[in-house]
Amino acid sequence: MGSSYEELRTAVAADGGLHVVTMGVLRDIEGAGRLGSRVLGTISDKLKSHGMGHIPKDLPGNQDSPVRVYLLGTPIADTADAVQNPSLKGDAILRGAGDSEARAQLQQIREIVGV
Structure with missing residues (x-):
């Protein structure tokens, strides 16, 4: 998995428009230390600004939780x-x-x- 939102978007596109990552990967892409509510909101906003959405709607705070990222x-x-x-x-x-x-x-x- 890549280390930027652009690389994540490339991976999502390569995986047919739906790609599974853990919250730990998203945290690392964001460069955050912990998955607090502010960081979760920032990740959600950054995904959207890069043309991606996520399931679940409310991102989990556990680094091991899987998240489905899809192209808007x-x-x-x-x-x-x-x-x-x-x-x-x-x-x-x-x-x-x-x-x-x-x-x-x-x-x-x-x-x-x-x-």
Whole structure:
């Protein structure tokens, strides 16, 4: 895994738009010593500023916890947003996930976020 947000974005893209890292990796990329609430917010903001989102919606404070990082503006991002932020628009996105590949991705995201 890389040592910058740019390298992380490259890894996410190379992994089909969804990449798993630990919070320890994100902490190290940020150059932080501990995963306090301020650092968690900064990591979330920096991911977004580099075109990435994350699951779970609230980053965990444990360095060993896995996090799914995905590219914004992709079907994965739309599906993750629909699951994490229920809305009528999100319902339509989820209903449109009709083919078997999309259903499998949706199930994986539901399992990840515990829905």
